[in-house]
Amino acid sequence: KRFRDLSPHITQLWHDAGDGLEALRNGEQYAFGVDGCIVVKADGMHLPSGRMLRYPGLEREKGEGFGWQYSYLNRKKRVKIYGAKVVENITQSLAGSVCSDAWLRLKNKIHIAMQVHDELVGIVHQDDIGVACAQMHAALTAPVKWLPELPVACEVSHAWRYGEVK
Numbered sequence: 001k002r003f004r005d006l007s008p009h010i011t012q013l014w015h016d017a018g019d020g021l022e023a024l025r026n027g028e029q030y031a032f033g034v035d036g037c038i039v040v041k042a043d044g045m046h047l048p049s050g051r052m053l054r055y056p057g058l059e060r061e062k063g064e065g066f067g068w069q070y071s072y073l074n075r076k077k078r079v080k081i082y083g084a085k086v087v088e089n090i091t092q093s094l095a096g097s098v099c100s101d102a103w104l105r106l107k108n109k110i111h112i113a114m115q116v117h118d119e120l121v122g123i124v125h126q127d128d129i130g131v132a133c134a135q136m137h138a139a140l141t142a143p144v145k146w147l148p149e150l151p152v153a154c155e156v157s158h159a160w161r162y163g164e165v166k
Contacts, residue, residue, distance in 0.1 A: 014082075034147075048146045100115065105139040106139045110122040
């Protein structure tokens, strides 16, 4: 079966996010997601982490067989946006917030060299790799204050160089 047929809750979220675009365009308030945790207001989509997604200059035009087509201005260029892409943006933003929260939990335990989207990169002595990996895993999978029921999983690995981890 097709993914869409097997995952009606995800396709519903895509649809709800598309409705969120329409509400944002109209300056209306609208909530969607688990218990309405994503709130659309006139200035953007407010996420439970406290971050906000903005789609400046959001416009709607008749699409080819898809109903309405939305686009927004990104550095003076129009970019197409649709419900599933909004869900991707929400997911990436929340993953970044999970990593930022974990970074703070690790503040006095591991030297975090950088955050790359939904990754944390730490530097530890080779004798401390096992303990550091366990601390990193615990920090990244701990419930977040802003959405404690959010299931969070991660993979932790180590290497001598960043490029070797993947």
